[in-house]
Amino acid sequence: MGLAMAPGTAVAKESAAAAVTKISHSTATTMFRNAGIGWTSSGGCSNRNTSTCTSFEQLNLATAQGAVTLRNASGCAMTITGGTETGHASGTYSHWNGYKLDYSLTTCLGNYITGSFTRIANRSDGAAQYQSASGNIYAREGNHWDVTYYNCGGC
Helix, strand or coil: CCCCCCCCCCCCCCCCCCCCEEEEEHHHHHHHHHCEEEEEECCCCCCCCCCCCCCCCCCEEEHHHHHHHHHHHHCCCCCEECCCCCCCCCCCCCCCCCCCCECCCCCCHHHHHHHCEEEEEECCCCCCECCCCCCCEEECCCCCEEEEEECCCCC
């Protein structure tokens, strides 16, 4: 049985970037706290419009869930150092748009990422990248892991 449509209409395919659920800073911090994930801010603040703050305002729900999935799968202590605050690179799958989180480097987390995920080509800035089975990308920057969550990582 086919799809009946009125003349002059079309079915629009939503892009992955448009079909996301945004959450508040408060909701994200509750999720992180409950999972045992810490966070820090060089400015001691959470204002999204201040680059020295660490904000989770307008974070994608799948990104927060992905962090919890990573914590549970790795068993590692995790500290978020970057969220949706201004000051990161722009783009569709950016920090500002709720797709990325930065994590402090730890031996445990580094060993989990490099031992569990597939090494893929370096990012254009030279950062080593690893891809999870679900498609999320873990880039090893100078002093942190920059993670792009396209989904919740199997939540």
